[in-house]
Amino acid sequence: MFYREAGDFKTSYxxxxxxxPIKFDRxxxxxxxxxxxxxxxxxxxxxxxxxxxxxxxIYTIAAIGLNILTGYCGQVSLGTGGFMAVGAYAMYKLMxxxxxxxxxxxxxxxxxxxxxxxxxxxxxxxxxxxxxxxVATLAAQFFxxxxxxxxxxxxxxxxxxxxxxxxxxxxxxxxxGPNTDxxxxxxxCLVFVTVCAIVARNLTRxxxxxxxxxxxxxxxxxxxxxxNPLQAKLxxxxxxSFFIGISGALFFSVYLGAVEVGEAFGIQKSFLVLFMVIIxxxxxxxxxxxxxxxxxxxxxxxxVIGVDLLGWPTDIVAHLQxxxxxxxxxxxxxxxxxxxxxxxxxxxxxLRLWPFPY
Amino acid sequence: MxxxxxxxxxxxxxxxxxxxxxxxxxxxxxEAIKDISFDIREGEIRAIIGxxxxxxxxxxxxxxxxxxxxxxxxxxxGAKRPTMRPYDVARQGIARTFQNIALFEGMSVLDNVMCGRxxxxxxxxxxxxxxxxAAQREEVENREAVERIIDFLEIQAIxxxxxxxxxxxxxxxxxLARALAAEPKLLLLDEPMAGMNVEEKEDMSRFILDVNDxxxxxxxxxxxxxxxxxxxxxxxxxxxxxxxxxxxTPDEVRGNQEVIDAYLGVAHD
Numbered sequence: 001m002f003y004r005e006a007g008d009f010k011t012s013y014x015x016x017x018x019x020x021p022i023k024f025d026r027x028x029x030x031x032x033x034x035x036x037x038x039x040x041x042x043x044x045x046x047x048x049x050x051x052x053x054x055x056x057x058i059y060t061i062a063a064i065g066l067n068i069l070t071g072y073c074g075q076v077s078l079g080t081g082g083f084m085a086v087g088a089y090a091m092y093k094l095m096x097x098x099x100x101x102x103x104x105x106x107x108x109x110x111x112x113x114x115x116x117x118x119x120x121x122x123x124x125x126x127x128x129x130x131x132x133x134x135v136a137t138l139a140a141q142f143f144x145x146x147x148x149x150x151x152x153x154x155x156x157x158x159x160x161x162x163x164x165x166x167x168x169x170x171x172x173x174x175x176x177g178p179n180t181d182x183x184x185x186x187x188x189c190l191v192f193v194t195v196c197a198i199v200a201r202n203l204t205r206x207x208x209x210x211x212x213x214x215x216x217x218x219x220x221x222x223x224x225x226x227x228n229p230l231q232a233k234l235x236x237x238x239x240x241s242f243f244i245g246i247s248g249a250l251f252f253s254v255y256l257g258a259v260e261v262g263e264a265f266g267i268q269k270s271f272l273v274l275f276m277v278i279i280x281x282x283x284x285x286x287x288x289x290x291x292x293x294x295x296x297x298x299x300x301x302x303x304v305i306g307v308d309l310l311g312w313p314t315d316i317v318a319h320l321q322x323x324x325x326x327x328x329x330x331x332x333x334x335x336x337x338x339x340x341x342x343x344x345x346x347x348x349x350x351l352r353l354w355p356f357p358y
Numbered sequence: 359m360x361x362x363x364x365x366x367x368x369x370x371x372x373x374x375x376x377x378x379x380x381x382x383x384x385x386x387x388x389e390a391i392k393d394i395s396f397d398i399r400e401g402e403i404r405a406i407i408g409x410x411x412x413x414x415x416x417x418x419x420x421x422x423x424x425x426x427x428x429x430x431x432x433x434x435x436g437a438k439r440p441t442m443r444p445y446d447v448a449r450q451g452i453a454r455t456f457q458n459i460a461l462f463e464g465m466s467v468l469d470n471v472m473c474g475r476x477x478x479x480x481x482x483x484x485x486x487x488x489x490x491x492a493a494q495r496e497e498v499e500n501r502e503a504v505e506r507i508i509d510f511l512e513i514q515a516i517x518x519x520x521x522x523x524x525x526x527x528x529x530x531x532x533x534l535a536r537a538l539a540a541e542p543k544l545l546l547l548d549e550p551m552a553g554m555n556v557e558e559k560e561d562m563s564r565f566i567l568d569v570n571d572x573x574x575x576x577x578x579x580x581x582x583x584x585x586x587x588x589x590x591x592x593x594x595x596x597x598x599x600x601x602x603x604x605x606x607t608p609d610e611v612r613g614n615q616e617v618i619d620a621y622l623g624v625a626h627d
Binding site for chain 1: 422424443444445447448449453454456460461462463464465469472473474476477479481483486487488489493494496497498501502505536537540
């Protein structure tokens with residue numbers, strides 16, 4: 001029908017390297033953006049925001065971050081939860097230390113702090129690869145959680161050991177704290193997702209992204225064409241941690257409001273984000289959205305179908321969820337390592353030829 | 359030897375571009391290269407030949423900075439080169455291809471060739487994050503340079519194809535394109551014709567001659583196909599068991615008794 005690239009000629013290299021080279025894709029992208037910004041904020045309620053949309057947006061940022069590191073640069077990381085905790089605690093310290101500064105700036109600063117920490121924990125990647133690197137980042141995960149539990153300064157010596165997000169406003173509207181409206185939570189996350197996705201896309205289609213992918217595909221050949229592996233790997237760790245830090249800051253301040261580090265940012269979080277990246281698609285920004293959406297929606301969908309419709313006991317449904325995720329991971333790893341994004345790509349390729357495949 | 363001369367087919371060969379002086383490379387007790395000296399002159403096609411295990415690839419790896427010789431000096435463009443990592447060597451203007459293709463399989467042909475331009479791209483990570491101004495200008499300028507190479511090697515049709523889907527002969531050509539995109543002073547080719555049929559070999563030979571002719575690129579190549587080597591190259595180095603046993607024009611080398619012995623074997627009595 002309308003999904004055609006025939007006749008859609010590019011006359012400049014700028015036009016050829018844009019994000020959505022096909023006109024129909026471009027229109028659809030603007031349509032999605034318009035719905036996200038102009039329709040959803042007016043119809044959103046607490047349930048939709050807290051159960052689906054806000055966690056989806058925040059996990060998307062984390063998945064974009066991990067995808068840059070693992071999908072684009074080929075460095076496996078199991079430290080995502082730890083780095084999210086760095087973002088959250090940096091956010092907390094900034095919010096309490098500088099209450100007059102806008103939280104938007106705090107979120108970016110929290111991302112910056114996480115980037116520095118991430119780059120430091122990325123140093124072992126220069127010597128070790130693959131499986132062994134995963135174990136090294138696992139150490140980061142446990143160390144960071146231990147650190148935030150152990151050193152009282154990080155939670156301002158509160159008796160509970162928790163951190164609580166104070167109420168903060170952006171343009172007179174509360175975005176953190178208990179009195180925040182659903183649409184405000186949604187909007188602030190949406191803005192950050194948009195910015196992060198655009199930045200990630202710009203980085204991955206340009207020189208920096210090519211360096212990362214060169215390191216991923218063949219590090220020896222990357223070196224011979226002039227890629228400094230130290231720079232490339234550390235920049236991947238830094239950029240990845242920047243996004244993960246932002247997601248951690250939002251997860252704590254906007255979504256949860258109060259956080260106990262071991263519970264919110266434990267090893268399960270690292271695995272969850274890794275599963276999102278694997279299911280969504282390694283090396284694809286769209287895949288980060290797809291993976292986050294899928295894993296946020298799956299438990300909700302299972303609960304609606306299993307408990308509400310079929311009347312199964314809650315614990316059975318909860319266990320079933322683990323089984324399904326496990327099976328899906330194996331399926332994707334064996335059948336389609338590029339995940340949902342690849343299905344999407346194949347569907348598009350077929351659609352381009354439809355209905356006359358020859 | 360004169361400083362520069364003109365070949366019978368009318369190309370000008372300049373002064374010494376790269377000079378290897380007394381290179382010795384050991385792996386533990388094994389001497390892969392024993393005290394080898396030779397030079398590569400500006401604008402020439404220099405072949406390195408020898409039986410399997412002679413140390414040819416090791417020699418190329420020394421030039422491109424993967425191996426650091428225990429003894430000897432590498433002189434490039436009139437200056438002694440300190441011990442360097444491969445990416446610094448690339449920045450000096452030395453590009454290479456590999457014996458068994460080393461392309462980035464997950465990327466398109468275009469991205470692979472664009473990778474060859476990395477040493478020419480300078481904008482920082484923050485400018486690129488915004489994809490405006492300097493970063494975009496640089497991308498377009500380099501894209502133009504890359505398109506010239508793509509034209510030159512006749513791979514326009516596969517520009518957007520992922521490299522993993524290409525047949526062997528084309529992959530070799532894409533790898534050459536990636537090396538050329540860097541606009542190197544010295545181009546190292548490790549068995550550019552390996553595993554190709556006659557037609558592909560002819561194509562590749564034509565490309566190598568054209569590169570040398572049009573861009574004036576100095577080329578050092580390793581090749582086993584003697585016909586190709588003798589036709590293409592201006593001078594040939596012959597190696598055997600890590601030693602240099604011959605050096606000169608193809609005709610000189612062909613008549614060298616030691617070279618004939620190394621290739622055909624000698625009777626032991």
